[in-house]
Amino acid sequence: MTTSAVSAVRIGVQLQPQHADYAEIRRAVAEAEQLGVDIAFNWDHFYPLYGEPEGKHFECWTMLGAWAEQTSRIEIGALVTCNSYRNPDLLADMARTVDHVSDGRLILGIGSGWFEKDYQAYGYDFGTAGSRLDQLAEALPRIEQRWAQLNPAPTRKIPVLIGGGGERKTLRMVARHADIWHSFSDLDTFTRKSEVLAGWCTELGRDFTEIERSVGVPSGAPDQVGPAFVEAGARLFTVGLGGPSYDLGAVRDWVAWRDSL
Template structure:
């Protein structure tokens, strides 16, 4: 499993599109991504829209329900969250959700997972947030249960946060389902990725990438793992305009806290930047979202055409 070119859909607010037609627009984006060379389609695992993208009351779909529907609307792309908030689901249930998605999609599911971070969602929906350290304790325990279940083995574990007693996971269509961690923590996330993951999606400012790649490789070597066996990707906010005028307009909409993760320009200009600054830093693949205009027919295809040669 590898994500070389992923298209993330983080925005479900489309001007002029009523809620009952919203998912048609999501399907159209996924199909356009599939047809234009993207190998993976991803959605966020959130219940409210994120700060910097939109208001919290804006539309947000539950991720695994949406992915299950996209599985029936596509035929080739891998399907994943970027990434699942571990705190939102019991780990054995999450393993079951991902395995069901794999069955529905005929073997195209990836488990993307992280510790969880959006405190307001936890507060409003009644999920325990806890401390930073507690969330990573929970993630480690969850992976201890989830990994064997995704490999077709019963999970038995008695921990501080979670318990499983011979938890089984059938039906299954693959011997194992890939695990992707998302984040940037060098001490906790990267160590867990080295132990449990097939893929690491690094989320950080682009200037930090060479250092993060070096530390991730070090974490693998510390436990005797070949770093080449842990694939990497980087999440990009794509502010891609079809014309120079649109590029200028998009420049004023980049969230302040995303300026070091956003790439601005035409599709060809953004491709050049990603070649140098992301792939040149030692990253294997790119995940891109097009928050402002990805719902507009033709935009995803244009970006796919520009980016596909970089990762082929």
């Protein structure tokens, strides 16, 4: 399998908005930009995923609007937005607005949703994994159509990142709609699912090499674990960090590795 034509390796950080005061999150995103990361992500949940289940937590898109004003160079986005939580046309308008506030630095990361506690507490229909994927498949064209209708239009073609590895539905959506595919997987799984994605691209007439492939960083030193993923076609490596404080030491290591390539 050939590696992606997306050639430059990029480093992201996911600042998980849990267990922290907002002042600490603000400090962390400023430090991430200063260190030279390419993208700062948060996530779209209403409660912590790890640690104290009722701990401190902040909302995704309000935060992205603040980051759009606070930062000046890095791209920003959610890893990932839950499609179920907002009307697709509204989400498109929110993304377009943050795109303008940030002068064209938003990535729309999106997925079908999975954290049942969010759904129950906020009154959303949890459905099934299959029904949530079907809703995402219906939402993506609506988002694209709304972007084409908004005045003013987005500042650029807003990159769409789709997270997940379902081979029958999710990767087909990636082939049809995404600019970036994010994988939550080890090297062997990443390689196999990349092959599946390439097959969907062939079937749908999409150039597979247009899609940037992204991974959450595995444990280990970047120069030990990164090269094999690069050989397999990964180009975006994201370090996940949670509160109450955000130690960006590992991010610094990954940025240094990127700069050594």
